[in-house]
Amino acid sequence: MDGGGREFGSLTGRGSPGGSPRARGASPRRRRPSAHRPAGRFATFGPLATIRRQAERLVWALERLRLPRYTGVGATALIFAASIGSGVVLGGHTPVVTAWFADVRDMAANAAGFRIAGVALTGHKHLSRDEVLAIAGITGRSSLLFLDAAEARNRLKANPWVGDATVQKLYPDRVAIDIVERRAFALWQRDGQVHVIAADGTVLEAYLSRGVMALPFVVGTGAERRARDFLALLDRHPDLRDQVRASVLVGERRWNLKLKNGIDIRLPETDVPAALDRLASLERDKKLLSRDITVVDLRLPDRITVRLSDSAAQARDEALKAKRPKPKGGAA
Structure with a gap:
């Protein structure tokens, strides 16, 4: 009651001085569904429904406590703000809302x-x-x-x-x-996929353009990380390097060279510079890589093994047979 004799009560009737209808002798009446409490098949479930019920309970409690005016309204606004925030997070809309706030902030700063x-x-x-x-x-x-x-x-x-x-x-x-x-340094193939790599082994992009076809081609697991050092050794022999179609890292231990004419060069695990020097010397002096061979094996430090092609091996066998002396007495 204020100074003018007026009496204020809650809109819901719960906090009135006269007490509840049951306390005044009034017959109990069936409670009507609240406008804030959906009933039946229209009821909401999940986190938002829980928040809504908590908001109603908080408003009712604040009304019973007879706090200052608008306290319940402020609390309700706070609860609904929390509800909106919860909905944003649960609905996965956080990036959209964040971007919107950033745009508003930038608009103010631009102005x-x-x-x-x-x-x-x-x-x-x-x-x-x-x-x-x-x-x-x-x-x-x-x-x-x-x-x-x-x-x-x-x-x-x-x-x-x-x-x-x-x-x-x-x-x-x-x-x-x-x-x-970074600069495109080489093409790297692994598991059938070809990528453009930088000198430090960083994968720059998938191989899509013919503009990078002139780059060195390396193959195998780990080849992207070791390509720079190995190709630097190969660059010391330009005539040999120009014949290489691909450098293949075998077992992440040693390199094989596949030449454009189909010859395979098997390099050792250690002392690769010396092996390349020997190969370049043989090519310069003997034209080894122009012969009818398929494999040059440099893995042993004291010897070089060469495998002839099938046609060259057959021709060699026939030549050796022709050079054998014929048996005396006409015996076959």
Whole structure:
């Protein structure tokens, strides 16, 4: 009761001074379904239904406590805000809501004069300007105030073509990006799949373009990591290198060379430079790789084993038979 003699009661009647209808002698009446409590087949279940029931109980408790005005309304708003947040998380809409808040934030910053008016970009060759900006997360709606330079740099470095990157914010409206790109070094085949790799073995992309067909071709597990050192040894012998179709790492231990004319070169596990020197010397002096052979085995340090082709082996056998002396007395 206020100073004017007026008496305030709850809209639900639960907190009125007169007490409940049963206490005043009134006949009990069947409780009507609440507007906030769906009944029958329209009832809701799951986390949101639980939150709704908790909200109703909280409002009822606050009304019984006779707290200051609007306390129940504020609590209800808080509970429903939590309900919305729960629905966003459970429904998997967090990225969408986060992106929306980021856009609103950037719009406010742009209106305050922090719109990104220009981006200075250096070091890109394989990646286009638009690709670099998209990877860094810079769009026409981005604001300089809320641009996270460290995050943009991390996103750039996560791209396999980018070896290193720097991102600088130049207030009030400029961004400077400098990237160091990896270069396509070789083609690497494993399990039937061919990829373009950098010198450090990083897989840059799947082999899709004929523009990289001139790159060295390496095959086998681990070949992408060891290709740079081995191909550097092969580069010391340009005449030999130009005849190689593929370098195959066998058992992650040693290399075989498959030449364009079909000859296989078997290299040892150790002292590979000396083996390549011997092979190059034989090719230069004896034209070994131009002969009718299929295999040159250099795995033993004190000898070189050569396997003839089938036709060459047959011709050799026939030549040896012709050179054998004929038996005396006409015996066969």
